[in-house]
Amino acid sequence: MFKIGEFSKLTQVSIRMLRYYDETGLLKPAEIDKFTNYRLYATEQIPTLNKIIFLRNLGFNSSEIAVALKNWDDEFITYQLENKRLEIENMIKAEQDKLFKIELAKKDIRQGKIAINYNVSIKSIPSYQVFSLRRIVPDYYAEGQLWQEMSAFADENNIPISNNTFTIYHDTEYKEKDVNIEICAPVARMGKDIGEFTYRNTEPVPIMACTMVYGPFENIANAYLAFANWLQEHSQYKMTGQSRQIVHYGPWNEKSPDKYLTEIQIPLERT
Template sequence: MLKIGEFSKLSRISIRLLRQYDDSGLLTPEVTDPFTGYRYYSEYQLPTANRITALKDMGFTQNAISEVLDCYDDPASLERCLRLKRAEALAALEEAERRLRLLDTALERLRKDETKMKYDVTVKTVPERTVASVRQIIPSYDREGDLWGIYCQETARMNIRDGDPALCTAVFHDGEYKESGVDVEIQKTVKGTYPDTEHVKFKTVPAVQVASATLRGSYQRMTEATEAVAAWVRENGWVFDGAAFWIYHISPHDTRNPDEFLTEVCYPVRKK
């Protein structure tokens, strides 16, 4: 039998943690002296201690470690547990990378001593046009590409002619920003008449008066353009009057370089 200090050295787990593991039932000493309270461990408990340390390093909580330890005699169950943890770690990594990109962008602007991009806001009329439309509730705004995928798949054999100009737009029908379950419609201007498919509907969109600003660069800067439009509307005696939409002049379909994206932010407006 090993005293707690000896077991601590061999397992490379602090005495404090060993006591904590004992209190939680994760790793109970082989024997606890009822008079002195001294804890004694068996050499046969070292593999379990090493597994606990390995699982802890993988990011498992103590409660989860206890459940995973029960799976060690069942390779299939153990694999499922490890794969679930791997997926969780991968999601956390992707989120961390997204935050790093945002931080790098902010730092790059500071290094260049950039000021906010200046936006010219104009009022114009987007003319009546015939469009191919796909409208669905999607999980989040960044899943808009799913709608374009549906459009491409269902119209691939229809020989659709592009309108002039061939506007590709996304309309955001919700009256608020939503974290999930967003109502988005994508539209592409077309020429001619075509039968509806399962998800693609052909329709005429009426002319609409909008206040617009054009953003060159990543969609991460979109709030700057929308702030400019909102300020212009407030300062010039207009009010918002309908669902906002974006016109993609240069999109990820055209280039993989976000700095080359060209997006027009359009808000339907009317005079007060």
């Protein structure tokens, strides 16, 4: 048996971390001296400690390491490593998005941009005969995947759809995850529902506030803020129903994000 200081030197792990692993239950001492209360460790514990260090260096937290130690086999650990890889990739993407927004902010400051004016117009939206796909997806970025699925399905089943597509957001509030999205493509005639792909008539909207957003999709957030100011100035209206979005010019028909054109539609009712 080795005292904690001796075990620390042999394993090149600090006493502080060994005590932490003890407190979290990841690596308890083999024995506690009943007279001195010294923590005592055995050489047989070194492989477990090596596993803890291995997973910790890959970004696993204490609870994840505990699960891995209890279920340690090649298949399970490979599965856990793949999940951690995907988690890290998502974290990297989120940080890259922040860097992109920082560069945009710096560019706007250099160009003296303070705000973009968004003109809000009111119009009536009729009912549309559409081919649609509605699903709860992880986040708003997943909408592109839905459009890819619809396009591939329409091609495989010879379903002619219009280019005047739009998206309906069925949640009444902004959500960071589990977003209820329905993508709609107007069609000349109705067909038979197949799985998640359905035909239906959308609801007409007598009063719809619309605003055009020019440039990258990042500008959409500012458009909603501008709409909030507009709504405060026009107190005869209040928001109701599901908002919609139409990307007139996007990645599929315009190379430059600066030339994207998105229409935001928000249903209203008179107070």
